[in-house]
Amino acid sequence: MELDTSPQLKDFREEARTWLEENVPDESRPLSSGPEVREYDAAWQRRQYEGGWAGIDWKPEYGGRGLSLIEQVIWYEELVRARAPGPGIFSVAFGHAGPTLMARGDERQKTFHLPKILSGETPWCQGFSEPGAGSDLAGLRTRGVVDGDELVITGSKIWTSYAQWCDYGELLVRTDPEAAKHKGLTWLIMDMRLPGVDIRPITSIDGWPHNCEVFYDEVRVPLSSVVDRVDNGWSVAMSTLAAERGPGFLDQRLQLIVLVDELVDHARETGLIKDEAVADRLATARASAAALRSMAYYQVSTAKKGEAPGAETTAIRTFTVQMQLELTRLAIDILGARCLEWHPWTRRWLLDFAAPIAGGTTDIQKNIIGERVLGLPR
């Protein structure tokens, strides 16, 4: 344990802060399900890229800045502090696809895709879940049949966010139906514009189509789209999910700090902070928000070089989800009857019902902690 006092990092933070003060867009992200969300997110990503702030810890040969995870964390903090827009449609590209390609992709895949992600050219979506296989990834049934130098994909994927505005998808398909459940899967790069891809938006609880069901009808992709090798997709997917445990989504987690501060402000302005029941919950929320940041530091500090984050870091996600649910419910309670009028906090509360579900339910996350961290039987 040691407080950092290096002038370089202090300078880096200052530099980031200054750039953000001048460059964070004035307009907020459009509340829309049309192509303007892609345009907005891409423009903001391009601006960061052109300013030299994209892929802080990605290698320079792929367009990154080649700094350490530490600078990346500082950049995330400054993004949040500046109330900058989040990655939006680029979430999967930065949090999932990029790290997976870096860890498991071949040189051609890396050279082609990583710079396009950084420059805001190609957003990615994720195609893991299926209607019959939510948390149970090993039960996937979408088929991939090798035919010459192509894979022919047939099946359907669900909960694919922003599928209609993304260029690429990370797709997990079953290539060997004879193998044991978690074997015989393949992780591939899907060009979402290929013939046979049929994207149908799914309207969420808040009335907006955040996700899609995507049908693949004999979609032919070149074998060169396979990451690592055919039938080794489970292991690649584990890299993807491990990346999720990494600090990749930190900027989104840290957004909760901003929301807590907004609630505290509001409670102070309205005098509600004098209500002990509100103050108690706000204090818990704020302490939890502080811990989100401390956990990121702790995770980075204890990460083993070159190793994926261990199962114990699943605690971060579990805690974040619980805190988030309590926080947005607190927002509802602070609003009182006004919550019934689609207040932004109401929308946020509704959206957060996805938090304990998407990307593996909280139930499963707790199983993982129980089994892999504490050694409890399955």
Place this chain on the structure above:
Amino acid sequence: MELDTSPQLKDFREEARTWLEENVPDESRPLSSGPEVREYDAAWQRRQYEGGWAGIDWKPEYGGRGLSLIEQVIWYEELVRARAPGPGIFSVAFGHAGPTLMARGDERQKTFHLPKILSGETPWCQGFSEPGAGSDLAGLRTRGVVDGDELVITGSKIWTSYAQWCDYGELLVRTDPEAAKHKGLTWLIMDMRLPGVDIRPITSIDGWPHNCEVFYDEVRVPLSSVVDRVDNGWSVAMSTLAAERGPGFLDQRLQLIVLVDELVDHARETGLIKDEAVADRLATARASAAALRSMAYYQVSTAKKGEAPGAETTAIRTFTVQMQLELTRLAIDILGARCLEWHPWTRRWLLDFAAPIAGGTTDIQKNIIGERVLGLPR
């Protein structure tokens, strides 16, 4: 649904109220683990018996008053209202053994035991759980071997409350080790003074020996002590546990109403009631306390004549336990640092850690509701 307006019941309540005003002992129950607790409980039970208030809904041929369950509930309410002592050492006799004998005992057993319970002569204890079988009753291993007209009991039972001061115990033993787990058990009346019974008190979390471990070393009991028949004990035990779901322990549940009122009084006197966080929790506790009483009415109103209470009434116990834990923790929070000095509420809080464990854990109770009420798979 109908409000009762019968003058008979009104008179019964008045009569009970008047008698209790004159007869509730002034001295409170001794805080002791010695024989004086038995003396105190027996004296109070005898007083009720002599006043004509024991076994309100038990048949007159066994010394009861022969009234309906409705009068019994009213009597319980009046006991609580009068801040009368609870059944103490007679809990098992009234809540378990009595109802089981009435449902499953033979005439000789009923005629011998029931009047002695009512008159405060013979407290009973329970010997179901074993060190290796807590919630998993089907896993019992204490053996009972038929030898002529005797059963020879060898094994050990745990969590037997007040074993050292009780005359009889309801014992569940394995008589057929070859049969399937829940078959081959026998329910018998154990005379706790027999040779070979070795009682060792277990000190609880609050420093008092509320429970015992009881060792049985070739204890010979006559076969006439068997209730129903040898190897049919599982079904008898189910009657015992069903009785637990009945209103038999209602007086103990309703005690929580008194505790809530004490907390509300205290919060009013200290001004703590103005603290919204305290008031919110007190309000929930008080509404829950009201519901304890309403649930008893609902249960009695919907009970099918002659049938054991259905699995859905497990909800009452589950709710009571949860409410109790929240309530005694609220008491701790209201006390602040004074809770560290063995305040009666601290003692109560500690004792209540048994609530979600004793008599089947809350986990198991919720399984029962899920499986038997909602039809979920095991």
Place this chain on the structure above:
Amino acid sequence: MTNLAPSQEQQGIAAASATFLAEQLPLTRVRELAAVPGGDAVDDATWRRCADLGWLALSLSEDAGGLGLGLAEEVMLFQQLGRRLAPGPFRSSVLGARVAARGGDAALATAIGEGRRRVGMRLGELVIDARPGDLLLELDETGGRLHDVETTERVEGVDPGTRFAKATTGAPVVRCDDVLLVARARVLLAAELLGITEAVRDMSADYARTRVQFGKAIGAFQAVKHRCADMAVAAYVTRAQLFQAALLVEAGTAQADFHAASAYLLAVQGAKRSTADNIQNHGGIGYTWEHDAHLYLKRALLLEHLLETSRATHRAVLAPARHEF
């Protein structure tokens, strides 16, 4: 002793209303109505048919055109209205008819009871389910008032079965003093909330019995099973306290207010948690617009906020010096 088991007749009210709602106002119809821009929560024809069934006049006295029944019977109806998320101003019209009758305007009471006038309700700075020409109910601790609604301006609200608006109103048309009117409202809302808790309990249990993950029906997983069990517990507790409160409020006994507030508090807590857990039990599908889970969540949110702040309910629960037996 008070009998809390619904009588045959009371069960009949529940069964008949359930059948009518399933046939005439199923959730598919509620969704259709919600999709009409500027449309009513429920169409006039259906509203009149509900009135013809006596739903708005169960507890009205016979000289005000009512059926002369009580709050217990209304509870049986409102439990079904909640369970099936019936749209439209049922609760405010039933309470409004009572205000009119007790305020001395039997003709108005009859008009409301017959479905010729609808009564919306105030909700903070907005109103719900009120159109120009309708009446608007305002409740406080002393009783209720009805106003004519003059103009309304639609506002988007979260519950698709409820119409939100800003409104202007005229002077009170009729008022009545009734310190138990709020208690009555709490009981009706608690009945709706109980219906919601029961609905999501059954929805979750059905799904948990059939949805397979990791080779088993998810109801076999204790986390799912226990969330379902918690819903069953909440329903049992709420039902008992609700029925108790309905009888005590109808009889106007001393602790009626306390029991009604207790029922409402428990109903809110049960429905709040159950509707949220129901979404969790369903996973991704429970989070879609197409699935009904969110409709229950949103209606429960409405019913939680419809009367006043939770603090007023807490005050009513804490008001008596002690619990009276």
Place this chain on the structure above:
Amino acid sequence: MTNLAPSQEQQGIAAASATFLAEQLPLTRVRELAAVPGGDAVDDATWRRCADLGWLALSLSEDAGGLGLGLAEEVMLFQQLGRRLAPGPFRSSVLGARVAARGGDAALATAIGEGRRRVGMRLGELVIDARPGDLLLELDETGGRLHDVETTERVEGVDPGTRFAKATTGAPVVRCDDVLLVARARVLLAAELLGITEAVRDMSADYARTRVQFGKAIGAFQAVKHRCADMAVAAYVTRAQLFQAALLVEAGTAQADFHAASAYLLAVQGAKRSTADNIQNHGGIGYTWEHDAHLYLKRALLLEHLLETSRATHRAVLAPARHEF
């Protein structure tokens, strides 16, 4: 960036103190000490040996006879003291030595650091771990004071590892102004609480791996598994925030108070829930005096109430206008 991983040296402090406690002050010994009527929580010989190991002087400057280390190192020690429920006035003596040193009485600081004087602590109207002739620490938002303890009258307290008494004291012997002293105390308490959460997490997991019911180790049941997982989550969260707070308080940065209060709040909540759930996980055996589960529950209760009301902690958490990066 701040490095929150304990260094080799810091880990060494934890390992050495764990070994010493396991050998010299195991829970069997704590129970023996508790059984002596009127006896001390820890005997003088053991106390001096702890002092000889430098435990009371880790963060004292070298001219006050200390080791010149910081709060981070104290956190490593106190985590172990919590984990093994060490009895005796460690926290108050460490803080007391600091008050003496910063209040200008280096000799007294040295005496405390060397274990020649012990420092008890005020707790509401009582004191803990204070004997006649000891010192008594009083903390408030402005700093700390040490008083001589004159007389004590034993009071039964719930934590068997702590001695409770009514006491009379003389005028302050020394005082120091230090607005971060309470923050420092919160960090030490949070470290003890983290140790408790980790201890019960491991105790529950061990039991859940081996105790068989219904034909399986109970850790296979999701209800038990998830309670264990919740403990692991609480430990992870608390650890991160605690280490962060230790560094910021030692450095005296602007939001030190906020971070310390946050760590303490999270530590209290985690230990409160974990120690209770640990009993539930153990079933009947966890409810016995003989089992250690209740000792953790009671120590956590003490640490929750030791400083002031939870409201003061909440105020400190809510004090800054916004979170500063």
